[in-house]
């Protein structure tokens with residue numbers, strides 16, 4: 125006990141030493157004015173996954189309404205085409221390649237020996253390092269309560285949300301997907317020889333028999349909103365929907381099956397289970413919004429809606445999931461990285477605003493920093509890649525100082541071989557490392573990236589390629605290497 129007291133005293137004194145007393149009290153008195161931030165993330169939802177973004181099967185009235193009340197971005201990107209790197213980029217404002225976190229947690233580390241691939245990926249980090257400065261750590265300095273609810277996927281148990289500035293963690297683990305969306309949200313995973321579970325959602329009242337994971341995560345989010353409505357809070361609400369396994373509520377699956385058979389044959393979304401999962405996500409976000417209204421904090425709560433990568437394009441989901449974009453999750457074609465993104469900032473964003481300027485998940489941290497008016501005494505923001513998009517939120521026709529966006533994925537995935545990409549204005553260049561060939565697309569006239577213009581515009585290729593190489597060097601990007609065990613297919 126005495127030892128604990130001494131340790132606690134030391135921490136308190138240490139905190140005061142870091143912050144002059146006047147600054148500390150000022151922070152406390154300003155606390156009530158700081159806006160709440162709810163960052164809602166869908167998993168694996170492609171650019172056209174919402175009805176408001178073009179799906180003619182999915183129904184998302186709540187999220188569509190959010191885009192009408194706030195600002196809808198049409199050229200928003202995830203910093204990676206897969207889960208873990210994008211999530212790391214959001215929390216740190218850094219490109220995944222700078223973090224050396226370019227693949228998902230379970231796939232990171234040294235490369236797996238194989239004979240199938242021409243290249244071997246570099247060794248990458250499976251965990252977000254503890255000394256990385258996150259949004260949660262940033263807003264905690266201003267007295268925010270910080271809650272992580274849902275998918276984490278940023279490291280093992282030594283790197284869970286509690287180690288990155290979150291006061292509480294419900295449902296976050298090292299895994300990228302639940303074994304099942306149905307209670308008790310756990311089960312044996314044969315392919316990995318392990319039991320997977322989603323912690324923090326048990327209760328003892330016996331009403332859990334038919335509980336759906338998404339509903340239970342929302343229950344917890346509402347508990348946070350009700351408990352902290354008089355404080356400033358940051359709620360990182362990362363739903364598992366609509367990542368596989370495709371498990372929708374039966375009544376919703378029935379509804380979308382009927383919709384598909386009732387004559388809606390021309391849809392590019394054709395999976396009723398997937399549609400049901402998106403419908404459940406939408407309904408649950410509606411419950412969150414109702415809780416905010418009920419708590420009387422709607423006008424002082426900023427809402428973000430994002431997806432961590434494009435939609436899956438495998439047989440379990442849909443082959444044209446991201447139409448009209450090319451490819452999907454894992455790929456650096458637009459289908460893998462262009463995602464829905466909506467921001468509602470009461471009093472700042474104007475209802476119905478649409479912004480076409482390219483933005484990225486690396487921009488979230490500096491944006492929240494500016495929104496909350498936090499100072500950057502320790503110069504954390506000087507070491508990041510993102511920029512604040514507040515100028516766009518104030519005026520969607522304005523621009524940012526940043527002209528280029530970059531991606532680097534030195535790994536394999538069913539949709540791609542190792543690749544880098546750069547977007548500058550309407551142009552996009554990709555370099556594929558197996559043979560170092562370059563592809564150039566004009567996104568303004570060819571959104572589907574069907575016409576490689578590399579041979580037609582050598583000057584543009586040279587300019588973009590120069591930028592891409594300089595960027596990779598500046599962040600010490602890791603490259604794939606020749607695989608000595610590779611056996612070419614006959």
Ligand SMILES: [Ca+2]
Pocket residue numbers: 167168206207367432433
């Ligand atoms: Ca994902």
